[in-house]
């Protein structure tokens with residue numbers, strides 16, 4: 379992509395994973411409501427994603443948006459997810475359409491579909507269980523945060539159908555640095571390594587798609603999310619697998 383790429387929520391964990399992997403590959407415009415913790419070579423906009431005017435300025439001239447900014451807490455209260463996640467996503471999509479942006483990658487979550495696990499856990503988190511969600515299922519949010527992510531996906535569907543914006547919703551699993559979550563089967567089943575995270579969002583910038591929902595996890599043996607759509611449509615090719623680590627997060631000798 380020749381045009382700049384807007385990364386909202388650039389100062390957060392997912393933003394840092396992306397920046398750590400592909401910072402040099404694009405002409406970035408970072409946006410966060412927090413000022414940068416460290417100096418950066420790229421343009422940095424300090425703004426709230428619910429600030430319509432600031433977002434309109436930020437999307438001007440960009441080719442793609444990776445929209446991460448929001449309240450990431452599964453236990454976040456309604457007022458916060460309504461404002462930061464739902465209103466924020468609508469503000470970004472609307473501004474993107476008006477500015478003629480080609481594509482938006484939206485950071486959705488495993489919590490948009492968390493209640494598919496309810497009647498199947500803990501087996502669903504284990505390698506021998508072959509149940510897979512593939513992105514075509516209806517949302518079954520596990521909390522109000524998950525409801526806000528399902529809303530962000532639906533907003534994306536609308537902006538695609540009504541305005542032809544290319545939208546990919548990435549249902550991110552559990553991003554941790556260096557090793558999978560320790561002593562946590564759910565987290566190991568949906569682990570997303572930093573390098574796979576950066577690679578996946580690079581594919582979201584580069585690939586051609588209309589409207590897609592994909593799962594954002596590494597190629598974990600324990601997975602109950604299919605990676606087929608991410609592989610077929612985006613060309614995602616994950617490198618990591620939580621099975622290469624012990625339950626305590628140590629690399630296995632033979633991995």
Ligand SMILES: NC(=O)C1=CN([C@@H]2O[C@H](COP(=O)(O)OP(=O)(O)OC[C@H]3O[C@@H](n4cnc5c(N)ncnc54)[C@H](O)[C@@H]3O)[C@@H](O)[C@H]2O)C=CC1
Nearest residue numbers: 387389390391392411426427447448450485487550552553
């Ligand atoms: N970290 C994970 O494992 C997962 C993350 N996600 C989603 O990915 C996105 C990023 O998550 P993390 O990086 O983990 O969270 P984080 O809290 O580390 O980063 C979020 C960033 O967004 C900024 N932000 C929050 N509300 C904002 C607003 N209204 N306007 C401007 N900036 C705002 C914060 O200052 C922060 O720098 C979130 O949308 C989250 O729901 C989804 C699933 C899993």
Ligand SMILES: O=C1O[C@H](COP(=O)(O)O)[C@@H](O)[C@H](O)[C@H]1O
Nearest residue numbers: 450451452487488489551552564
């Ligand atoms: O969406 C998110 O999901 C991950 C995993 O959820 P958890 O309930 O198993 O911890 C979470 O760590 C992250 O903060 C959240 O944004």
